[in-house]
Amino acid sequence: MINESEHSEYHVPVLLQEVLQGLNINPNGTYVDCTFGGGGHSREILRQLGDNGKLIAFDQDADARQNLPDDPRVTFVPHNFRHLQRFLRLHNAIPIDGILADLGVSSHQFDEAERGFSTRFDGDLDMRMDKRQALTAFDVVNTYSEQQLHKLFEQYGEVTNSKTLARTIIEKRGTQSMRTIANFKQALHSVVKGNPNKYFAQVFQALRIEVNDELGALKDMLQQIPSLLKPGGRAAIITFHSLEDRIVKNFFRKGSFEDTDLTDPFGNQPAEQVFKIITKKPVTASDAELKRNPRSRSAKLRVAEKFI
Template sequence: MSDQDNHSADLSAASGNDAGYHVPVLLQETVDGLNVLPDGIYVDCTFGGGGHSREILKRLGPNGRLFGFDQDADAKRNLPDDGRLVFVPHNFRHLQRFLRVHKITQVNGILADLGVSSHQFDEADRGFSIRFEGDMDMRMDMRQELTAYEVVDTYDEQRLHKLFEQYGEVTNSKTLAKTIVQVRKHVSLKTISNFKQALHSVVKGNPNKYFAQVFQALRIEVNDELGALKDMLQQIPSLLAPGGRAAIITFHSLEDRIVKNYFRKGDTEEAAEADPFGRNVPEAPLKVITKKPITAGQDELKRNPRSRSAKLRVAEKA
């Protein structure tokens, strides 16, 4: 999938990062999609560099409120001095729980940009990028224990095979998994350079693209990205007030499929064979606003190469 190019933001996008932390993707389209009410309550599930949040704040009146979630402690550095914004330093899978802490039971809009920030790619010691030397880490929340090194050092061959096949669509995922299990017996895979060097013999095609796919798979596993996305989506219908909207930006087909299925059918999994008599067909909890995903225009693609794999979907609570 060309969706791997998001991980290859490694290779090019950082140079176009004017914000120094992260260039927000599909900024106007996403915030327009939320249909911001001046006195509304909104949630930015992925605060990051704060680009989307700042645009929402511009459209909020003095009584509007915004909650910014981010499990990466570095994101807190980007908070604007604005009393309408509350920062929540946790994963968005705990959306409902932490909004209740602030006595919020319903909101008017929920936004999530699922891309890894340029800042995370540029911090060598985080281990997200194939460009730098550093430990095989890849944790977005440094409080958690599981790292990419632990995955490649302890998972059995079958588990590694499925991980690379499903999360990275690595062409020779079975061979890769077998090789990892063999080489880790006598070579440490703790650093990025060791990992790449130990596996150079199994690389298929362009090494940068190949390792981008491998790193994407490891990152998704380490951070349980798809599990967190499903948890968050299932909370949206009960959190949104009538007329409230959810706007989700995805960067690879795995995420996009989950969002599309949930918005259309209220289920994060692929729908089973439809019942021809219409029995037991659940009613979708949301109304799809974007029949096809919104993608970046030519101007944005020139300014920010990482936007080329971004897809925005918007849905509304009836």
């Protein structure tokens, strides 16, 4: 689970050297940063690219545009990475040599009270990465059924008393406003288990994942990678949640999300390997990085290479 950082920078890139090593950058290659954010990973990739290299940077958060370097090799796409193939085709950038996605929320987003990501500030219960979309966290807590709320808090937040939490939201929302973070926390103070900050961090994580369909977008993006990468090209994905990590691990291993038990129940057809796994185990932050950047402690990097 990703927690908030005390850093004042827009976003400190995690596992930076490990990502660069994993991508094995070709100076004349085309690379995609699916989560541009503060641009930390992208700037280092650009340093390793020559004049003929290209970088396509995706970010659905409009604030990320302010971090773009003045560099003709960079193309910025202000959209969710689930639309990867469509925009790479539009910019005539297929095939690509490598792709990076850092699935963490930036420190900047946590520090902007009006975005509603942080438990530290008051503001609207929003949590939209892309302000153009309609669904907010307030809509989720105000309209979802008890069963839906129970499921998302249990699965996405690993909240210990998710069933009680869901039932309490249903009971309280009819009589108390939950439009702001302060309203929400006040209405639910009676069901908090353990450390309130940790408890609400898990609750907020679950709401954020739901509002932005983060797991759906991740699956959409991963499924496009095999057809986008050149043979020998690499994908590097940084996750901050066990569900995300499991999705990436299984996709790199199988090359798809198809259930082979259904399509080939007797296991007669050997699965065609799409990727060579570069990281047998997920790469985690060093002690030095953990001291420098506490938010890196839950980061896991997996790298895979498309078979030639």
